[in-house]
Amino acid sequence: MSLITNGRFDRRGFLKTTAAGALAASLPLGSARAATPKRGGHLRVGKGHGQTTDTLNPGTFENGYMIAFTFAKDGRLTEVLADGSIGPEVAESWEASEDAKTWRFKIRKGVSYHSGGEVTPEDVVASINFHRGEGSTSAAGPVIAGIQDIKIDGDDTVVFELNGGDADFPFILSDYHLAILPKTDDGIDWKSGTGCGSYKVQSFKPGVSTSFERNENHWRDDVAWFDSIEMLVLTDQNARTTALVSGDVDTVDKLDLKTIGLLSRNPDLVISSIAGTQHFTFAMDSRQAPFNDNNVRLAMKYGVNREELVEKILFGYGSVGNDIPIGQNQLYYNTEMEQKTYDPDKAKFYLKEAGLDSVDVELSASDAAFSGAVDAATLYQNSAKAANINIKVSREPNDGYWSDVWMKKPFTAVYWGGRPVQDQAFSVAFTCGAEWNDGFWCNEHFDELLKTARAELDQEKRKQQYFELQEIVSTEGSIVIPMFANYVYATKKKIGMPEKAASNWDMDGERWAERWWFV
Structure with a gap:
């Protein structure tokens, strides 16, 4: 059971990197990236996605607004890191059989939900099973169709049996639909809005806005620098750009590329252009x-x-x-x-x-x-x-x-x-x-x-x-x-970002809530 261990892909030279890791992130236009994070402040974000039909059901997430939402609120077993490699999240480590058909994931201790209680292996099994089976309508169903069986071994290990070898399986479990949520008698608790991520939901108004507050009990101390976040649905291009220029929001995605030349001359703005898979x-x-x-x-x-x-x-x-x-x-x-x-x-x-x-x-x-x-x-x-x-x-x-x-x-x-x-x-x-x-x-x-x-x-x-x-x-x-x-987005110069920007999704892999801070 030694193909992949310690929560990092080694693959013995097989699949040396992912696409995202092979893509170079362009430096922002207008400013260098800051290097030292610090806590504090209220971030306002304008997203060119979101609609009134959005729900808290993770199987229905289908746009960039809800991807950013779940990356702030929830945890998954694994996450795609900024360099495109796969890293541990709720899972502390994993290993696979030589044929990559059996995978053992050790569940991290001390990961707690916003509503109280710790994440358990039973929660993990229920959360993945929520997207499986004939009765599931989840968009993640085809992604995890190769899972034949899931079982618990001991008090901290979940074992996945696949119907065929899959060398990419840890990447599969990073899918944004596969949030780990509390087990209930008939599935998982997605309706209450609880999660185990670095931010707690204070309000969720589909097609309008979401308010977050930092989760002070999160297991990581190297993420979630903002005290609070307001994420607005601004699908209208002019409204989104105007909100940025007027200072009503601190960052926006999906820029009108015709206006980048003008925006880049604004000394208060930083434009990032990242080549990726979009x-x-x-x-x-x-x-x-x-x-x-x-x-x-x-x-x-x-x-x-x-x-x-x-x-x-x-x-x-x-x-x-x-x-x-x-x-x-x-x-x-x-x-x-x-x-x-x-x-x-x-x-x-x-x-x-x-x-x-x-x-x-x-x-x-x-x-x-x-x-x-x-x-x-x-x-x-x-x-x-x-x-x-x-x-x-x-x-x-x-x-x-x-x-x-x-x-x-x-x-x-x-x-x-x-x-x-x-x-x-x-x-x-x-x-x-x-x-x-x-x-x-x-x-x-x-x-x-x-x-x-x-x-x-x-x-x-x-x-x-x-x-x-x-x-x-x-x-x-x-x-x-x-x-x-390319992913092209704008931020106020007061926002600090890591030197390396992720390119697997827009706005730093939609992990901006965790990775950015106020300078």
Whole structure:
């Protein structure tokens, strides 16, 4: 049982780093990062996410607002560190069998809930089981589908038996849905708002705001520097920017990239641009015509001008995508796959293969999807015309976009934060029947190969398997992934941050509540 021990990935040279760890974080524009944290102060945060349909049920978390919320309130067994490696959180350490099918996690002593009582192995089992089974509707269901059994050994160890080897399993348990919560007779207590994280929830108003207070009884003394936090839902781009400039908030995400030049001249602001796994997509419902024909899907992929989107929507703060959710600096990125480019003639060829001279589709977009999503849809509309693809752009309301439009309408704009390892990215959004498979795409060979790659411990074999998986998604999948976007956010100069910013999610991996402080 020696493959992985002491709560850190060693893997004996296998999987030396994650994608996030391989990506360099850009230095902020306007100021160096401060080095010495100190406690105190009230932080005000404006988030370009959140909606009135958000709930405290961890299985429903689906946007950046709720990711930041749960990272402040809750603990998980593991966490992705700023350098992209995996580290311990509620779990103190772990070890795996040589075939990576059996994993033993030692649960940390002295981790207490905001409502009282310590975290127990029974809580851990109940919290993970909450997302498992036929009755679960959790978005994390596909992520942990490989768990065959969970049992308790002694008074501090939880043992996971998997249905196949999984060298990435500790990364899986860092998923933001998998919060450790108190066990109840029928599951877990998610309704009260208690947690074991570094901040306690004082109020939660879905689609409006959340108030936090530092958890003085948290087991760590090197996190949670603010006394209190107010996190506001500011999905309107102008309102968010105005709140920052006027001083109503101390930091915002999802900046209007058109205004960065102006904002960077403000001596009171610091702009951070971090290359990561975030990507912006257009999801096609493969169950519905015309997207049920892969020839049409290929035509859509060749009908988008990727370089134009990076230039005009991202203003250079990103790179072109190749219809896969894997970034160029991630481990096992397919360097041999041909990069798709804007090619109206090739798009027309695929339309003819589908028996069509032209095609009419409607693209639903909202800036709730990503900043500039409606403009991106309009650019897509313009470029596709030359390929006889007629796109009608439907501008949707910000509020309710994720509950009423995404995965409800056949062609939608979407943002994804990416995942630290490829298996997660594919499992969450591309396996048949996955809760967030927003292209409703099924490919039996893909699903079987993904299982094989997950269990493969030979690095070269695993590389070739992931190369093939990416090729399948790029050429047969029902998602257009034209661009990868840097995480670009702004803070007041009075906010101190670690030298290394995480790149697995926006705003320092959405761990800003724990990692930042007032200078």
